[in-house]
Amino acid sequence: MRFWDILLMSLSSLWKRRIRTILTVLGVVIGTASIVVMISLGLGLKRASLEEMEKYGSLKSIIVSEKDSYESDEEEGGRANKQTLVHLDDSVLESLRGIEHVEYVYPELEAEVMLLAGGYTCYTSVRGVPTKDMELIGLELAQGGLPEPGDTQLKFVYGNSVIGEFYNEKTGHGYWFDGTMAPVDLMNDPMICIFDAEKYYNFIWGNADESGNVAMPKKYMINAAGVMAGKVEDYNSNSNLIYCDLDLLKALLKKEFRGKAIPGQPTTISGKPTKEIYYTNLVVGVDDMKNVQNVQAQISQLGYSAESNAEWVESMQGQSNYIQLALGGIGAISLLVAAIGIANTMMMSIYERTKEIGIMKVLGCDMRNIQGMFLMEAGHIGLLGGLIGVALSYGLSFAINHFLGVSQMGIDLEGASSISYIPFWLSALSVAFSVAVGMAAGFFPSLRAMRLSPLAAIRNE
Amino acid sequence: MATTPVISVRDLYKIYRVGDSRVRALDGVGFDVQKGEFCSIVGTSGSGKSTLLNMLAGLEKPTKGKIVIAGEHMEKKNENQLVAFRRKHIGFIFQSFNLMPSMNALENVALPLTFQGVSRKKRLEMAREVLTLVGLEHHMNHKPTQMSGGQQQRVGIARALVVQPEIIFADEPTGNLDSRTSAEVMELIRRIINEQNQTLVMVTHDDHLAGFADRIFRISDGRIVDIRVTGNAKKDLTRKQH
Ligand SMILES: Nc1ncnc2c1ncn2[C@@H]1O[C@H](COP(=O)(O)OP(=O)(O)OP(=O)(O)O)[C@@H](O)[C@H]1O
Ligand SMILES: [Mg+2]
Numbered sequence: 213m214r215f216w217d218i219l220l221m222s223l224s225s226l227w228k229r230r231i232r233t234i235l236t237v238l239g240v241v242i243g244t245a246s247i248v249v250m251i252s253l254g255l256g257l258k259r260a261s262l263e264e265m266e267k268y269g270s271l272k273s274i275i276v277s278e279k280d281s282y283e284s285d286e287e288e289g290g291r292a293n294k295q296t297l298v299h300l301d302d303s304v305l306e307s308l309r310g311i312e313h314v315e316y317v318y319p320e321l322e323a324e325v326m327l328l329a330g331g332y333t334c335y336t337s338v339r340g341v342p343t344k345d346m347e348l349i350g351l352e353l354a355q356g357g358l359p360e361p362g363d364t365q366l367k368f369v370y371g372n373s374v375i376g377e378f379y380n381e382k383t384g385h386g387y388w389f390d391g392t393m394a395p396v397d398l399m400n401d402p403m404i405c406i407f408d409a410e411k412y413y414n415f416i417w418g419n420a421d422e423s424g425n426v427a428m429p430k431k432y433m434i435n436a437a438g439v440m441a442g443k444v445e446d447y448n449s450n451s452n453l454i455y456c457d458l459d460l461l462k463a464l465l466k467k468e469f470r471g472k473a474i475p476g477q478p479t480t481i482s483g484k485p486t487k488e489i490y491y492t493n494l495v496v497g498v499d500d501m502k503n504v505q506n507v508q509a510q511i512s513q514l515g516y517s518a519e520s521n522a523e524w525v526e527s528m529q530g531q532s533n534y535i536q537l538a539l540g541g542i543g544a545i546s547l548l549v550a551a552i553g554i555a556n557t558m559m560m561s562i563y564e565r566t567k568e569i570g571i572m573k574v575l576g577c578d579m580r581n582i583q584g585m586f587l588m589e590a591g592h593i594g595l596l597g598g599l600i601g602v603a604l605s606y607g608l609s610f611a612i613n614h615f616l617g618v619s620q621m622g623i624d625l626e627g628a629s630s631i632s633y634i635p636f637w638l639s640a641l642s643v644a645f646s647v648a649v650g651m652a653a654g655f656f657p658s659l660r661a662m663r664l665s666p667l668a669a670i671r672n673e
Numbered sequence: 674m675a676t677t678p679v680i681s682v683r684d685l686y687k688i689y690r691v692g693d694s695r696v697r698a699l700d701g702v703g704f705d706v707q708k709g710e711f712c713s714i715v716g717t718s719g720s721g722k723s724t725l726l727n728m729l730a731g732l733e734k735p736t737k738g739k740i741v742i743a744g745e746h747m748e749k750k751n752e753n754q755l756v757a758f759r760r761k762h763i764g765f766i767f768q769s770f771n772l773m774p775s776m777n778a779l780e781n782v783a784l785p786l787t788f789q790g791v792s793r794k795k796r797l798e799m800a801r802e803v804l805t806l807v808g809l810e811h812h813m814n815h816k817p818t819q820m821s822g823g824q825q826q827r828v829g830i831a832r833a834l835v836v837q838p839e840i841i842f843a844d845e846p847t848g849n850l851d852s853r854t855s856a857e858v859m860e861l862i863r864r865i866i867n868e869q870n871q872t873l874v875m876v877t878h879d880d881h882l883a884g885f886a887d888r889i890f891r892i893s894d895g896r897i898v899d900i901r902v903t904g905n906a907k908k909d910l911t912r913k914q915h
Contacts, residue, residue: 217787572784575784575788577788
């Protein structure tokens with residue numbers, strides 16, 4: 213039998229029972245539309261979260277730090293770790309530069325700092341980065357500029373949230389406590405900085421240090437170079453930090469903590485400070501997001517702790533894949549119901565046509581052709597339902613994006629204007645899927661039709 | 674003339690099991706049918722006529738015995754092969770016409786050609802030709818519901834003829850028609866058999882209609898009890914009987 217004839221026969225049979233066909237198709241329409249809309253919501257969510265993450269701009273960089281000594285203790289059995297524990301210095305920096313796909317490496321040195329300004333105090337971190345590499349961080353400034361090469365004085369670039377950290381020395385209240393902003397002008401007010409906070413508190417509380425002295429630590433007057441753009445509440449990875457030149461910071465720390473261990477710096481076994489000041493982190497910039505994991509693995513292999521947003525992105529994406537799967541699963545239930553509807557319709561059709569099928573078999577219609585006819589019928593129900601369902605989904609998706617506006621969802625999705633998003637592959641895949649579901653549902657009925665006895669045609673009803 | 678018979682049946686048994694009892698629907702049947710011969714099978718109700726015909730047409734499996742049609746052993750074929758065999762070699766005329774209600778006369782006649790994979794143009798042309806032969810040139814576009822019983826059965830006959838089968842089977846082809854129409858249809862069948870040298874095996878319980886055939890097999894309780902050659906038979910066929 214010719215393919216075209218099988219097709220025409222199955223179509224004419226659908227047409228003959230068009231009311232039932234329409235009802236069955238309707239089930240598939242609802243099933244397909246619910247899957248597509250559910251998945252489109254998941255996809256919209258995923259896209260929005262990726263756009264949100266991209267705002268942080270650092271999806272292509274890896275933060276390298278020293279491996280936690282506890283970790284290596286366990287791994288190495290405690291004895292060998294003194295040698296294997298490698299601190300971050302310029303030679304490490306150079307070796308990381310040699311890794312393939314690495315575009316740049318710059319060091320970071322972090323220290324704690326206390327800021328005092330007109331009765332207000334703030335306790336935060338200062339991060340030194342070589343002035344020449346500061347452009348790479350991608351800071352957006354509202355006031356001032358970055359430190360200039362050749363500066364001889366340490367200058368601070370304040371994060372936009374730092375101002376919120378100031379609290380009144382007497383009341384202890386600050387912005388995060390009661391919403392009153394400290395009257396401090398970071399850009400222009402003279403800022404008194406204390407790096408040795410321990411000594412400061414010892415002085416305040418009157419405790420003597422090892423040498424029996426109760427002395428005020430040195431106060432440094434440090435000017436601002438700039439302030440980052442953004443409101444106090446606008447969080448990003450830099451908003452709580454103060455940036456400054458690394459070499460100047462290093463020199464200052466060396467002077468300030470002469471003969472003492474610097475907080476956050478490695479010490480020798482006996483607790484004595486090491487000779488050198490090591491970097492807190494090395495920031496490795498990779499040429500492409502897809503190479504991040506690979507480079508990260510290589511760095512970990514070298515014995516450092518390496519972290520990147522690639523993991524975060526991946527876990528976020530994994531999470532949204534789960535959400536999507538769950539949403540798709542909910543939609544799939546209605547398609548399953550529709551599939552049962554198809555199977556039912558096909559069974560009915562076969563019961564009604566028992567005699568007709570018998571006649572065809574007596575007249576020599578190939579059994580596989582009979583099966584083909586019924587499979588095609590079921591497949592067409594799936595196809596029609598799938599096509600209309602996808603069309604309906606586009607309509608629903610439009611309605612969702614249009615009427616359930618972004619603002620109503622309470623998420624701030626700048627640029628990501630759609631909650632529901634149907635890519636072409638999704639619509640193509642779901643049409644194919646509903647055809648497959650239709651044919652699967654029609655498979656057992658079609659087997660039954662194929663196996664019906666030709667004698668049904670002979671017997672008089 | 675030493676032609677091999679179109680149908681050759683030997684030692685054919687069909688035993689149905691109904692609960693604990695066994696029904697011997699066919700109880701050792703054997704006969705030959707020559708090319709161009711018109712045989713009718715008569716017998717009382719329940720004697721096994723339909724069972725015999727169904728087995729000849731490959732619609733049922735024999736319990737035991739040999740059926741050779743057009744040189745092929747029917748009892749050795751599986752269902753798929755039987756369908757394929759019917760498609761190529763066998764025409765079938767039903768008692769209740771069994772036309773497809775949604776198709777007109779022309780499409781109904783062309784249906785078996787569709788199963789053979791003949792192109793639409795060619796099969797409609799062939800169907801038109803055969804419908805003219807059975808005298809329905811003015812009813813080609815009529816649906817079954819728009820035709821009388823006699824006309825419907827003529828469409829049924831045309832449908833059996835259109836594939837130019839080796840052999841045609843008919844189970845009480847006039848069973849649903851009144852006696853005058855029955856006679857007309859039988860005359861038509863007889864004329865076509867003669868003109869086209871077709872082979873036909875027909876089941877009937879009407880002795881008068883059986884008389885249109887060349888030979889009459891009488892069946893009783895699953896056995897052939899009598900074979901009678903009528904005056905219609907051509908001489909060369911008569912001579913060959915045993
Ligand atoms: N499927 C079956 N199962 C059990 N017994 C059957 C079956 N088909 C036929 N028989 C029995 O076989 C015997 C022959 O039946 P068959 O239909 O061949 O009779 P027939 O000669 O065609 O009768 P009629 O003239 O009434 O059509 C009957 O006794 C019938 O009861
Ligand atoms: Mg019968």
